[in-house]
Amino acid sequence: MLKKINHIGVAVASIEEATPYYRDTLGMEFEGTEVVAEQKVKVAFFVVGESRIELLEPTAPDSPVARFLEKNGPGVHHLAYEVTDLEQRLVALKAQGVRLIDEVPRTGAHGARIAFLHPKASGGILTELCEPGEH
Numbered sequence: 001m002l003k004k005i006n007h008i009g010v011a012v013a014s015i016e017e018a019t020p021y022y023r024d025t026l027g028m029e030f031e032g033t034e035v036v037a038e039q040k041v042k043v044a045f046f047v048v049g050e051s052r053i054e055l056l057e058p059t060a061p062d063s064p065v066a067r068f069l070e071k072n073g074p075g076v077h078h079l080a081y082e083v084t085d086l087e088q089r090l091v092a093l094k095a096q097g098v099r100l101i102d103e104v105p106r107t108g109a110h111g112a113r114i115a116f117l118h119p120k121a122s123g124g125i126l127t128e129l130c131e132p133g134e135h
């Protein structure tokens with residue numbers, strides 16, 4: 001089942017340049033950065049209540065986030081809902097005819113297991129389902 005908004009992903013050209021706004025201006029707790037090599041992004045997490053803002057900076061020109069920035073400029077990249085039963089969720093969504101980017105979970109930041117639904121299946125917003133790993 002869907003538990004909450006785990007995080008909102010925001011594409012940025014530079015985490016270093018974007019950090020002062022979230023950390024200092026808004027006063028959010030900075031949790032650190034991590035490179036997710038498989039997706040060619042560096043991510044930074046900022047805590048807000050029980051959710052987070054995830055900044056995404058491309059680490060290569062062919063990163064999906066680099067392509068997003070070229071097309072749309074910086075801004076909201078995806079919404080991530082936390083689920084407790086990722087595999088069953090994906091099977092159920094597929095059975096409902098929902099277009100999935102990941103039919104099988106992959107590993108995201110913090111060892112979470114994640115899967116993306118196609119933005120065409122979700123009103124133009126790239127949607128991530130995530131099941132947190134050991135934190």
Ligand code: ZN
Pocket residue numbers: 007008009054078080128
């Ligand atoms: Zn995410």
